[in-house]
Amino acid sequence: MKKKTSVIFAAFLGLSMAFLVPQAPTTPWESIGGCGAGGSGGGASDGIKWIGQGVNGGLVEAEIFAKENVGENYSAFTLTPxxxxxxxxxxxVGVTLPFMSHRGEVQYRTNQAPVDRTTGGFGDISFDVSQIVGSGGAANISLALTIPTGQYDIKRGTDASQEFLPAGFQKGSGVYSLALGWNYTRDTENGMWLYSLTYTHPFNVSFSGENAFNDSYWKNYDTDGDDRFDYHFKWYGENDLGGFTPSSISASVAYAYRGQENFVHSFGLTFSTPFGVAWIPSEKVGVYDPRPDPxxxxxxxxxxxxxxxxxxxxxxxxAFSLPLHDKANAADPDDEYDESPMRKWNLPDWDSFLQEWTLAIGIKASFL
Structure with a gap:
């Protein structure tokens, strides 16, 4: 898996660098899509990003997105200037500052009763840079760095029995992440096609050389010499609670239509897949026992x-987004640490389709 990921990353980087011959853009749609005046610096799992003519005139551009994500037993609100x-x-060059709120049911295991939980606050900051490449400015490459500024060890319960909330209720991931993107646009008579490919690679860094929780949650463990608890750098996305985020690749295609004056309609499809199985930490505070995410x-x-x-x-x-994903596989009842059931690709989970959606509204301005 390490070799496969490295080859894909190197090939993608080489393909992008091959276009590094910037020229002044000539397309009349030069401000649509990508990371320029008409596009967001980075996408999301909901596939929503700004597609339009954007705004021009100032040295600094501000884009503010508000999103409400609703499912059968949860909802989440995010505000991302x-x-x-x-x-x-x-x-x-850009920076994104996320604020969020999560509400919903939490059920760690099927033999436990679900409980309602709410969290909110500041998330993981992202920095991004994009560069127009190729003839006519139709393509650009982008690089984004996300740093773990959001709390990822939120817990609830009594002093005698506290439990960590699931990752979906945390404000951060606990890992750094690099995302390399390639974007390309192609003009049509009344619109434009936009293509995007992004590789995301989580990793972790400890400037102190040790796990952030060695003196708290893991104080009863022998942490000496164990690279889970003593490290300076991890090339993979494991946080200090034991949760693991695999690298992933996503691709999207969208069509922007400008046949109506003062309006830009866009229709898009985003597809993504991870290069591995995500792991979750134990819900019990003070217990280091990660397992594959069911x-x-x-x-x-x-x-x-x-x-x-x-x-x-x-x-x-x-914007309005409807997600579709494969059916989840149940964990092996005889070995909950076996990730092979989660690796299987299944047909779409049509039962959950239309039961989850995201509504977003954004505004842009330029100044200075």
Whole structure:
């Protein structure tokens, strides 16, 4: 798996670097899509990103997205301001500051009763840079770094019996992440096709050289010499609670239509798959016992519709996303640490389709 991931990463980087010959863009849709004036710096699992004419005129651009994600037994609200500027016509640099709130049922195991939980606060900060490449400015590459500024050890319960909340209720992942993206646009008579490919690789860094919880949750463990508890760098995405986030690849295609004056309609499809199985830490505080995530998805997709109300000063973008993923496999009852059931690709889980959706609204402005 390590060799496979390294080969894919190297091939993707080489393909992107082959286009590093920037020229002034000539397309009249130069501000649509990608990470430029008309596109978000990074996508998300819901597949929503700004597609439209965006805003021009200032040195600094602000994009604010508000999203509400609703499922059968949970809901989540996120507010993600992103600020960016262009040091040159072909380069954009940005930072995203996420705020979030989670509400829903928590049930660690099927023999336990579900309980309602709520969390909220500041998440993991992301920095991104994009560079226009190739002839005519139709392509760009992007690199994003996410750092673990959000809390990922939120727990609930009494002092005598506390439990960590699932990853979906945490404000952060506990790991760093690098995302390398390649984006390409192709003009049509009344619109544009947008293609995107992104490889994401989580990793972890400890500047102190040890697990952040050695003196608290793991104080009863012998941590000397164990690379789970003493490390400076992990090339894989394992956090200090034992949760593991695998690297992943995602691809998307979208069509933007500008046949109506002052409006840009977009229709998109995003598909993603991880290069491994996610692991979750033990829910019991003070117990280091990670296991494969029983809710792991071998693949996921999202259907997205977006509409930009194109205005020169403050354009507004509204989007709706419907996710679709494979059916989850139950853990092996005789060995809950066996991840082979979660590796299997299944047919779509049509029972959950239309039971989850995301509604987003965004606004842009430029100043200075």
């Amino acid at each position: 992103r600020f960016s500027f262009k040091p040159s016509w072909s380069t954009s 809710d792991h998805q071998a693949w996921s997709a999202a259907f997205v519709y977006g509409l930009e109300f194109s205005r020169s000063d403050y354009p507004i973008f509204v």
